[in-house]
Amino acid sequence: MMKLQEERLTFYGGLTTIGGVHIMYSCGDTGFVFDLGMARGFFNGDTRVEPDHGIGSYLLTRMAPPILGLYDPMLLGDIGEAELLQVWGKPYLPQVANLHGFVSHIHQDHMALLPSLRSSLPVWMHRDAYAVYEAIVAAGEYEGTHADIRLVEDGQIVDFGTFRIEFIEVDHDSPGVTGFIIHGPGHTIAFTADWRRHGRNAYRLDSFIERCRSVEVDVLITEGTRLRPDTLFRKPKDRLEIDVAVECRRAMEETQGLVYVNILARNVERVADLIIRTQEAGRQLVMDESTAVLWHIASAKLAVLSGHPALEAGNTVIRVLPTPLWSKGPHPIQELELPFAPITTSEIVVDKSSYAVYLTYSHTALIAELEARGSQDTGSIYVHADGNPLSPNDETLLKWLNEFGVQYRYCSTGGHAAPQEITELTAAIAPQVVIPLHSSHPTLFDSKGVRKVFPAPGESFELGELVDRK
Incomplete structure (x- = not known):
C-alpha cells in the first residue's frame, strides 16, 4: 500500500489578534499559504514602511510569515533562514519547494503583502476580490503585485497534485470573499475566511455548512473577531x-x-x-x-x-x-x-x-x-x-x-459573525477539531463540545496527530 504524504498545518499569525492570519498547509513538497495580509501591531499610519524596502521589517517583527519562498528576492536583501529562526525562536521553520498563496478578500489584514511577493508565485483569489484589488491599486491605495494571480469562482475545485482545494464564496463586507475546503490524502480542512450572517448573502454560509458536512470535515478553522467578554451571553441584533x-x-x-x-x-x-x-x-x-x-x-x-x-x-x-x-x-x-x-x-x-x-x-x-x-x-x-x-x-x-x-x-454593521453564530456553524459542521482565530479572545469560544485547539505562534502540527489527539 502506498504511504500517504504527510499533511501539516503551521500557524504563524492572527492567533490572538484580529487579522493577519498566516497559516501554511503543506502536503509533501507543496504548500498553500493563507492569508497574505498584516494585522495591526508595529505599524500604523504614522509608523510605516513601503513595500520596496519594508518586507524585511515585516519579517523581523513577525508581521509576515517566515516563508522565504513567498517574497521577491530583491526585497529580502540579506535576510535569510538564520535571522528568521532567531526571531521566531525555533530550531526549524517548514519550507516547501512548490509554494502557493491565497487571498480570501481585499482587506488590509488579508492582502497587504501582495506588493512584496515574487513574480512567479501562484496566488489564488476570487475574481471579484481581484477586481477590487485592481481598483485600489488604480486609486493609489496600494502598489500592484508581480505575483501570478490565478482567479477562481465559487465552487471551483483546483488540483494541486497531492491535494485538492474547493473554493467556496461566503458573505463579508467586501466582494469576492472566499473560504475553502482542502481535500488532502488523509484529511479535510475547512477555512471560513471572514464571514457574517447579517449580510445580503447569508445563504452562502448555509451552502458552506452543507458542503463541509457532506465531506465530513476533520479540522475547521474559523474567524472569531467578535469573541469578547461582553458578547457571550446575549446574541446582538445586528443592523442588516x-x-x-x-x-x-x-x-x-x-x-x-x-x-x-x-x-x-x-x-x-x-x-x-x-x-x-x-x-x-x-x-x-x-x-x-x-x-x-x-x-x-x-x-x-x-x-x-x-x-x-x-x-x-x-x-x-x-x-x-x-x-x-x-x-x-x-x-x-x-x-x-x-x-x-x-x-x-x-x-x-x-x-x-x-x-x-x-x-x-x-x-x-x-x-x-x-x-x-x-x-x-x-x-x-x-x-x-x-x-x-x-x-x-x-x-x-x-x-x-x-x-x-x-x-x-x-451606522455600523460590520463583516463578522456574532459568537453564537460561530457556535452554531461549528455545531452544524461537527468537525473533529475547531481552531478559532482572527480574534483577541479565541479562548472564549463555545464550541459545544467540539475539541478546540489554540496554536502558539510558529507551532506546526502533523494532521494525523492533530485530529487523533485526545
Missing part, C-alpha cells in the same frame, strides 16, 4: 447590510445641510446602494478622485454588480472633487477619463441641500471649508458607516465634528 444605505438616505432627507458619509470604499456593493439612495433623496454624491477611480474600476469588473442600477445612475449622481495636494496618498492615482462631472467646494456650499459628501477619514479637514462657508441655518450630519476610523470614539474625528456643530450618527 441592506439597511445601512437606507439610514444614509434618511439623514439626507432630515436636513437641508450637507450630509457626510464615511464608508470603506472597498465595500463596493454598499457604495452601489449608497448611490441609489442618494439619487432617491434628490442629491448628488461628491467623491474625491481616489474614491471615484476605485468605484469606476471595480464596478465595471465586479460580477456581483452586473446589472445593478447604480452602474448607470452613478454617471449622473456622482460628482468628483479634486483631491487636495495635502491629502494625496502614498501612490499615484491612475489617470483616467472618468464619466463623472467635476465640482468645487465653492459650488457645494452654494446649495448644501443638493449634495452628500463621501468623506474619507484622511479628508476630514474638508469639513472646515465646507461648514464655514455658505448657509449656517441648517446643521449638517455625518454618517459613520464602517469607514476608517473603525471606532465611534475617535478623538480627532469627534473634535472636528464638535468644532463645526455637525451631528454624528454611527
